[in-house]
Amino acid sequence: MSTPPRLLVNGQPGDSLPALDRGALYGDGLFETILFVGADAPLWPRHMARLRLGAARLGFALPDEAQLLAAARTAGAELPRAAVRLSVSRGVGERGYAPPRAAQPNWVVSAAPAPVLPADWYARGIRVRCCALRLAAQPALAGIKHANRLEQVLARAEWDDAQIAEGLLRDRAGYVVSATAANLFAVVGGLLVTPALDECGVAGVARAEVLARRDVVVRRLSWEEVMQAEEIFLTSSLRGIVPLRQVDDSVFAPGAAARGLQREWRALGFGDAHEG
Amino acid sequence: MSTPPRLLVNGQPGDSLPALDRGALYGDGLFETILFVGADAPLWPRHMARLRLGAARLGFALPDEAQLLAAARTAGAELPRAAVRLSVSRGVGERGYAPPRAAQPNWVVSAAPAPVLPADWYARGIRVRCCALRLAAQPALAGIKHANRLEQVLARAEWDDAQIAEGLLRDRAGYVVSATAANLFAVVGGLLVTPALDECGVAGVARAEVLARRDVVVRRLSWEEVMQAEEIFLTSSLRGIVPLRQVDDSVFAPGAAARGLQREWRALGFGDAHEG
Numbered sequence: 255m256s257t258p259p260r261l262l263v264n265g266q267p268g269d270s271l272p273a274l275d276r277g278a279l280y281g282d283g284l285f286e287t288i289l290f291v292g293a294d295a296p297l298w299p300r301h302m303a304r305l306r307l308g309a310a311r312l313g314f315a316l317p318d319e320a321q322l323l324a325a326a327r328t329a330g331a332e333l334p335r336a337a338v339r340l341s342v343s344r345g346v347g348e349r350g351y352a353p354p355r356a357a358q359p360n361w362v363v364s365a366a367p368a369p370v371l372p373a374d375w376y377a378r379g380i381r382v383r384c385c386a387l388r389l390a391a392q393p394a395l396a397g398i399k400h401a402n403r404l405e406q407v408l409a410r411a412e413w414d415d416a417q418i419a420e421g422l423l424r425d426r427a428g429y430v431v432s433a434t435a436a437n438l439f440a441v442v443g444g445l446l447v448t449p450a451l452d453e454c455g456v457a458g459v460a461r462a463e464v465l466a467r468r469d470v471v472v473r474r475l476s477w478e479e480v481m482q483a484e485e486i487f488l489t490s491s492l493r494g495i496v497p498l499r500q501v502d503d504s505v506f507a508p509g510a511a512a513r514g515l516q517r518e519w520r521a522l523g524f525g526d527a528h529e530g
Numbered sequence: 531m532s533t534p535p536r537l538l539v540n541g542q543p544g545d546s547l548p549a550l551d552r553g554a555l556y557g558d559g560l561f562e563t564i565l566f567v568g569a570d571a572p573l574w575p576r577h578m579a580r581l582r583l584g585a586a587r588l589g590f591a592l593p594d595e596a597q598l599l600a601a602a603r604t605a606g607a608e609l610p611r612a613a614v615r616l617s618v619s620r621g622v623g624e625r626g627y628a629p630p631r632a633a634q635p636n637w638v639v640s641a642a643p644a645p646v647l648p649a650d651w652y653a654r655g656i657r658v659r660c661c662a663l664r665l666a667a668q669p670a671l672a673g674i675k676h677a678n679r680l681e682q683v684l685a686r687a688e689w690d691d692a693q694i695a696e697g698l699l700r701d702r703a704g705y706v707v708s709a710t711a712a713n714l715f716a717v718v719g720g721l722l723v724t725p726a727l728d729e730c731g732v733a734g735v736a737r738a739e740v741l742a743r744r745d746v747v748v749r750r751l752s753w754e755e756v757m758q759a760e761e762i763f764l765t766s767s768l769r770g771i772v773p774l775r776q777v778d779d780s781v782f783a784p785g786a787a788a789r790g791l792q793r794e795w796r797a798l799g800f801g802d803a804h805e806g
Contacts, residue, residue, distance in 0.1 A: 263549050271551075273537060278677070349615070364550060391702065395681070407588075
């Protein structure tokens with residue numbers, strides 16, 4: 255038997271895109287990173303909901319969702335836990351920024367073994383840093399997972415220390431928005447709080463799952479509040495619920511909110527994303 | 531004799547890029563749009579200076595400039611006036627936002643006949659509108675011509691009327707920044723003024739050429755000042771110096787500043803970018 259392809263372009267085995275695709279020209283596209291456990295992606299409907307929201311915002315049509323799911327399963331087959339990346343661009347168009355009326359979206363599905371993180375990260379928490387880069391406020395693009403990600407690239411380039419698992423991002427007013435590739439929750443005065451994402455940041459599907467399971471206050475969250483939080487954790491579709499134990503030099507401890515959600519995450523069908 | 535290729539990838543005839551190139555994944559790249567008249571691009575050194583600035587900001591190495599120039603000339607050969615697009619991405623890397631240490635940039639050169647605009651646009655001016663989309667403030671990315679261009683795509687999608695040649699963009703505070711694909715100059719109280727681009731906008735090479743030729747005040751420029759300007763014109767490497775005759779319902783007339791620069795533009799070697 256042949257190995258199934260881990261890379262599909264427009265649903266077919268392939269490894270290239272047109273050089274003048276608007277994804278490459280302008281980042282004119284969307285993407286999702288989806289955890290599959292075997293053929294199942296428990297958060298698939300949330301990924302599709304966000305993708306539809308993004309496509310409506312950018313104004314292009316998506317491929318059929320059944321096709322996307324079939325391609326994702328093909329790419330991830332034989333991987334017990336697969337990180338499937340799905341990207342959809344507006345396609346090739348005439349020159350210039352004006353979106354072509356009849357572009358044909360190009361879409362790519364790729365799969366890799368899902369990251370396996372140290373068990374310690376889930377039990378004791380991770381160390382993170384505060385990034386210097388501030389996210390710009392752009393309500394027209396906030397929340398969706400579009401392919402204009404230079405802010406995240408520059409923020410992630412700020413450190414090169416394997417002991418630092420993530421970086422926290424603030425907006426220009428100093429409010430905490432998220433990590434570079436995860437959302438943030440904090441327990442403040444006994445209440446679970448997560449930053450509002452109407453001006454910047456990506457509204458993660460794991461964040462959406464937490465919002466559906468808990469009473470959460472969604473509002474601006476200052477750096478000082480985060481520093482004084484009773485507990486802080488990150489959420490990510492690939493990594494699940496990850497508590498923080500250190501932000502720069504400030505020490506935190508995993509708390510009951512993260513522990514409870516970690517248990518529910520396993521029950522959702524994700525199993526354990528960690529070693530041992 | 532065979533027709534020279536109008537599309538080159540990494541200096542060779544080709545029409546595709548790796549599907550997982552970071553240009554397509556994150557808009558992690560830079561581009562230039564360069565007017566060639568025969569084998570000459572009078573603003574080539576300015577394009578290269580901006581490209582180097584962008585590469586330093588994003589933290590990746592550029593291909594050799596002599597190679598870029600040779601490829602641009604090959605792509606544009608047989609076109610008397612060519613619009614050459616040169617894009618350079620960081621290349622393929624491991625998953626995630628962290629820039630790979632040893633990525634190999636991928637670069638694409640494409641050529642098309644330069645746009646020919648109605649002579650009337652240069653003589654009497656163009657009609658433009660004011661866009662609803664406001665540019666986000668991101669000093670880390672301001673000025674350079676990176677490939678995160680969804681703001682420009684969304685702004686350009688606001689209208690579909692061939693009589694409207696461009697759209698003016700403001701920042702969130704209401705200051706005028708530029709057009710969607712050109713820079714803006716206004717004569718205010720007898721002084722030539724152009725918006726500061728330290729928080730958003732692209733610092734165009736045609737703008738740089740004007741700054742080198744004239745005394746220009748570079749500062750924040752309010753919408754009200756633009757509306758009361760004695761004259762307004764746009765600058766673009768492809769289109770040159772284009773006066774405005776109407777902004778929404780407000781009427782303007784081409785003035786001496788634009789006329790003088792139009793003459794110098796022809797003398798630079800660009801000839802006439804218009805019909806007749």
